[in-house]
Ligand SMILES: Cc1ncc(COP(=O)(O)OP(=O)(O)O)c(N)n1
């Protein structure tokens with residue numbers, strides 16, 4: 203994929219049609235790209251004449267002009283992501299399919315399509331031939347398609363079937379993933395969107411907002427997903443971001459004419475209320491869990507790998523430490539944990555035990571820290587019932603939503619920078635994402651971890667986290683005690699001035 207350098211913005215194209223009313227189509231797409239810090243390019247398939255109550259008519263551009271738009275952009279402003287919207291002409295759709303087939307592999311752009319088959323005011327844009335082109339020529343080129351329920355039934359030719367079966371049909375015809383928008387369901391209180399690909403699935407549920415000003419919701423959702431993909435978020439994260447962007451825009455939507463008004467475009471969504479409830483197949487359904495809260499802000503949080511390190515740091519009066527033992531027999535591990543917990547009581551240290559949640563409960567440690575993989579195996583109810591605090595690792599929006607829903611005592615956000623301490627399967631998150639994640643956790647304590655050094659400390663603290671965890675910045679230093687005291691002092695000073 204073409205990567206922009208720091209001074210540019212990711213380029214996203216919309217290949218769709220103009221909405222003279224400004225609330226949907228190309229106009230909505232470009233607003234969304236701009237709000238999410240992308241540069242939007244537009245390839246116009248048709249010009250529609252519509253207002254807030256009706257589509258009066260439309261005219262497609264010529265095939266020659268359509269392809270000229272595509273080619274002239276490609277050589278100078280190649281896209282990271284292409285969003286496809288209303289293409290109300292079979293000939294143009296055929297041209298688009300063969301153009302994508304010709305260039306997708308070389309340019310490696312992501313293709314996301316919102317199959318607009320009719321307008322929300324009831325105007326039908328498609329013929330049977332258009333549907334057939336969608337099914338057999340477009341679908342194999344799509345990384346994601348975002349149909350609503352009627353569109354899914356029409357495209358799949360399975361009007362009476364379960365949505366999983368309908369989506370399965372689109373996957374069989376070649377789409378890599380399907381996001382089924384649940385807005386047309388009968389559910390009054392909530393809307394649930396279903397994501398289905400060949401190897402994963404999840405559901406996102408959010409409150410149904412009572413506004414009638416919802417013109418262009420499909421366009422905005424698919425464009426916001428495209429914009430997030432262009433910023434290199436994984437597809438599942440991009441869908442979460444896109445859905446939150448839409449919820450935020452709907453919350454502030456406004457009247458335009460006599461019919462459905464338009465969405466208000468804001469910036470990157472960060473408020474928890476705009477984000478969905480995430481449900482994944484592997485999630486255990488807990489009755490509401492209640493983990494003990496952390497008594498005071500976490501602040502400086504060293505992570506050590508044996509009880510000897512703990513003993514070495516205790517005279518420096520640490521407030522919080524994590525014991526993260528990765529080697530030794532079960533007996534040795536238990537012995538270290540038992541000793542560490544006892545010491546933590548003597549020194550009034552808030553000691554978190556990494557991974558070994560049974561031992562943390564057995565010895566009544568202050569807390570336990572678990573990774574995402576541990577969440578499916580650990581007995582979270584037992585941890586909560588024992589009054590042991592729970593910290594959870596996260597590395598993405600998917601993991602963050604999953605962790606947030608468990609209402610843990612804190613959430614760790616990592617890894618922020620490249621780390622030599624642990625082989626990470628994901629990429630470093632960086633400061634921009636850290637700030638977004640921290641904002642989304644405004645109601646839960648957060649800890650940043652991964653590659654944090656004294657040079658990077660201020661920038662990390664300014665992202666709004668309530669704690670900073672380090673391994674090598676203390677234990678790999680020539681003078682660990684000095685490094686510890688320096689960090690502790692700087693972190694305390696920062697929070698004293700930014701309470
Ligand atoms: C504060 C903090 N954040 C993240 C981690 C990583 O925990 P986990 O994902 O369980 O991975 P391992 O530590 O087991 O390698 C942590 N330990 N502490």
Ligand SMILES: Cc1ncsc1CCOP(=O)(O)O
Nearest residue numbers: 617621623652653672673674
């Ligand atoms: C355990 C862990 N989890 C995410 S990053 C990390 C290691 C952090 O170590 P360092 O502070 O030396 O980069």
